[in-house]
Structures are given as structure tokens and as C-alpha cells.
Amino acid sequence: MIDRLERLLGRENVVSDPSALAAYDDDYSEVESVLPAAVVLPTTVPQVQAIVRFAGETGICLTPRVAGTNVGGLAIPTPRSIVVDFRRMNRVLEVYPDDRVAVIEPGVTQQQLKDHLDSLGLPLTFGFSLGPRRSSVLANCCLDGLHNRSLKYGAMGQSVSGFEVVLADGSLMRTGAWALSDIPFARSPLPDLSGLFVGWQGTTGLVTKVGFHLAHKHPFSERLFVLAYSVRGTFEAMRRLSRMEFCDDIGGLSWPTGKMMLGVTKPHPIADDGEPRFFLYVDLTAERPEQLVLKRQMLEDVLSELRQEGQRYEEPIGIETLVTLNPAMGAFASFPTDLGFLTDHPGGGLTWVGTYGPLSRFDDAAHEGIEVMVRHGFAPAIVSRSMKEGHFGVLRFLSLFDKKKPQEIEIVKRVNLELLHAMTARGFIMYKTPSWALREWLSHIDPGFLSMMRKVKTLLDPQGIFNPGKLLLPWPENEG
DSSP states (O other), X not given: OHHHHHHHHOGXXXXXXXHHHGGGSOXXXXXXXXXXXXXXXXXXXXXXXXXXXXXXXXXXXXXXXXXXXXXXXXXXXXXXXXXEEOTTOOXXXXXXXXXXXXXXXXXXXXXXXHHHXXXXXXSEEOOOOSSOTTSBHHHHHHTTOXXXXXXXXXXXGGGEEEEEEEOTTSOEEEOGGGXXXXXXXXXXXXXXXXXXXXXXXXXXXXXXXXXXXXEEOOSEEEEEEEEESSHHHHHHHHHHHHHXXXXXXXXXXXXXXXXXXXXXXXXXXXXXXXXXXXXXXXXXXXXXXXXXXXXXXXXXXXXXXXXXXXXXXXXXXXXXXXXXXXXXXXXXXXXXXXXXXXXXXXXXXXXXXXXXXXGGGHHHHHHHHHHHHHHTTOOOEEEXXXXXXXXXXXXXXXXXXXXTOHHHHHHHHHHHHHHHHHHHHTTOEESSOOHHHHHHHTTTSOHXXXXXXXXXXXXXXXXXXXXXXXXXXXXXXXXX
């Protein structure tokens, strides 16, 4: 197998040494590590096609990977499979300024694309996740993750205007308007086949390019933080601000998350008397300074109204002031960023139950999640964000652990399971869904939906070579 791969790709693009393969056997999460049989690092689309044809001929399975920053085991291979490392396919291929569309390869990182747009001197930007700077933009599109422009645009998959995909027989297809037009300007008006590759975790094909929508970069901006002293006060402010449609981003971080950012490695699970419960962060942008002044006044009016209803907030504080008071807040000064307190702590383990759900139920869901985490001895580290103008939002519960301690791994598994059941009962759905979570849903999820997923998988990947086991695809015969 290795000899043939080296003939197809060149020896420099194939990894087979066990010590080097170890870099591909896990991610941040508690999911068990698996050593791949080999790693290939293609640099061109024809090479990806050759890899897929080889897999089809031999039955070897393929797991796509870029940065390895996932926290759900989605890029951990199955035994005797090949990891397709896309980091060397890292070109920004096109930027169409007037259409605000970019075309990039899988290995393009958040920081790289930002730097590229800045180097062009164009007033263009895009949605940044809270993942590390080295995270793949394309991967977040395919996994339908959140980003700092989710308030307006929704999850990242909704920014996709077209894909180029290598299918199971090695052929190539383009989706959306890109099937006919040279510019991937939209997923409409042709049948929307892009959805076959969003949320599917690489189980339906290998995406080699994405066209996606950029956003206008306004010349004036302000990032403000507001300390809130109740869960309800946090999310009611989020709901009202979302409806008014003048903010670019509205998020909420629980106070323990803020403490961790400020250097408290293990905050106490129970808040001290008088401590805030959350801090809201609000992004405002404008074309003119007076617009920014008006938007800030509108924010303060909302907070004043809520204070009259009995909620307590501190006055908004600009990020520049916070950084002056504590340089650790610089991690939130601009995006993309590296949240080292989550990814670089001594134990190395990071897991979460991240959910999308209705903002109307955030209060009760947050209270229940906090109860679960506190009961197991975890400080309730929560990240929340309003999405798609408040039609839904993200509620994410984070746990840090030591990957070298089996007892801690078992604890976070129990915590995640309880959180999953609590959130699912309230109508929240775990995004970037790991297989263990979907297994818990099998008796509850719509059977017609499951049946259609199986049919789509069988149609697009009849031999089951693409990232098997993710989304429980192919389905175990004794389940569902």
C-alpha cells in the first residue's frame, strides 16, 4: 500500500513511520485515539482524485483532516485507514471584491485568509470561529460551525455559495451557481446540492474547494463588555438586542470562563456572593462615527430598560480599557485568536457539549446545564451566542480535563452524557455531532430522517470509504 501511494503522490507526500503517525491519532477530546495506517498530504485536486480511486479499488477508508483542532473525534481515523491531511492545499484561489466571494482550498487557515484580505487592501472580512488561528475556514464551513458573524448570517455553512468535491468514483463536481457560472455567487437557483456536504463530516465526499460569502468591513468598530448578574438578565438582553438588529455580534461567557481567561486555572464551581454570572460581549460597527455613537446609545437604552425591570448590569466597558486593566483580555481584542487557557493547559484535554437551540429556552437550559456541571465538580464554563438575528443560538458547555488520567476522562464522559440528555429534552441539538451523541438519539430522532441519511450515504459512498463511523455511517446493523 505504501509503495503504491508513494508512486501516486511522491514519497514526500506520504507518511508511514509510526512515530510520525502518532500526530494524527487524536484531537483535544476524550475520544479514544486510533493510529492510522498512513497519512497522505495531497497538493493538487488530481492527487485527491487519485487517492479516492485508490481507496475505491482497495477498500481502504479515508479520513479528512486539517488542523486537528476538533473536539468531537470527527477527524480521528478508524483502524487501518488513511488520513488525508489537506494542510498543503492552502491557496486562496480567488477573491471577487464586488461580489464579496472568496474561493479557497481546505488548508487555508483563519489567520491566513485574514492576512490575505488585509494585504489586498480591501474592506472585506469573514466570520471567525473561536477556534485557533490555524483552524481551517473550509472545515468550519463543512461542519456548520459558529462564527463571530453568526448573529446576521447564521452558522458557517450558510455562508457557503458552492463546493468543489471529489466523489467516491474519483470524479469531480461543483455545486450551486458554480455548476454553471465561473463565480460561485450563490447556492441558488439550481437544486441545492451543497447541503450534501454540510454537516456530513466528510462522509459523502472530499471537498477540495469552497466558494463562500465575505462581509463588508466597516471602518469604525467597538467591542463592548457588560457584566450581568443573572442568567435571565444575560439572555433577555441577548434576545432584545437581537431583535433590534443593530449589533454585529452578541455573545455571553459565563463568569468562570472569564476567570479562566484571566489566569484562574480551576475556578470554584460555586460563584461567590456578589459575583456576576455572565459577561455579555457586543460588537458594533459603522460607516460613520455618529452611527457608532447612536448604536452605543441604543445598547445603553436596552440595558436601562432591563434595569427598570429588576435586572442588574454594570456599564459597558470597551475592550481597550479591559486590556489596559488586564492584558490577558487581549485574547478577545481581535479575531481570529488563540484561547490558550482552553487549548494549552497542562492536562491538554478539552471537550464540550455545544448545542444549537431556541433562544426562548436558553434560561432554563443554562440553569440545568450549570446544575449538571457543578454537581460533578466543574466550574460551569459556558459560551453562548445569538445566531441568525435571534432565531436560534449556541449554548456550549466546556470541560477541561487531563488526558493522561483515565478517571478524569470517565468523568467528562458522564458529564457530557448528562448534558446531552438535558439539552436534547429541551429541544437543543448538539452540533458537530459526535457518533456517541447520535447513538443516544437513535430512539428519538425522526425515523424518516435516518432512513434518508442512509440512502444518501449509500448513493454517494457505496463502498463506505469516506470517514466511516462518523454520524454512525454506515449504520451498525443492530441499531436503528
